[in-house]
Amino acid sequence: MCIRDRNIYSVNALAFNNTFGTFASAGSDGRLYFWDKDARMKLKGFPEARTLSANKAYPVSTVLPIVDCAFSAQGDMVAVAFGYDWSKGVAEYENFQNEVHVHVLAKEEIEKRPSHR
Numbered sequence: 001m002c003i004r005d006r007n008i009y010s011v012n013a014l015a016f017n018n019t020f021g022t023f024a025s026a027g028s029d030g031r032l033y034f035w036d037k038d039a040r041m042k043l044k045g046f047p048e049a050r051t052l053s054a055n056k057a058y059p060v061s062t063v064l065p066i067v068d069c070a071f072s073a074q075g076d077m078v079a080v081a082f083g084y085d086w087s088k089g090v091a092e093y094e095n096f097q098n099e100v101h102v103h104v105l106a107k108e109e110i111e112k113r114p115s116h117r
Contacts, residue, residue: 013068019075020110026066028087036112044109
């Protein structure tokens with residue numbers, strides 16, 4: 001669970017990068033984060049994903065929830081699945097399109113930071 005701006009968002013996915021020993025979290029707030037578990041710090045945060053509603057007469061920009069994510073076996077790419085996660089009930093279901101995006105990682109986005117101990 002993540003609380004931001006007095007809203008509560010579910011964490012829908014955790015993915016571990018075995019190459020770099022780091023992990024990603026993603027959720028209904030449409031944000032993807034990379035973490036260094038040993039240093040207990042955020043490595044990178046992506047802005048929330050947004051989409052226009054299916055209603056062409058009154059398009060509204062809404063957050064596109066992330067329902068899953070996974071790293072490639074080599075740890076150099078992350079696939080992110082966007083879609084409806086039912087966090088807003090059945091009424092909003094038809095406003096969402098499912099999408100999968102692949103992001104090629106820069107080493108500095110996912111690599112652990114040097115320890116300052």
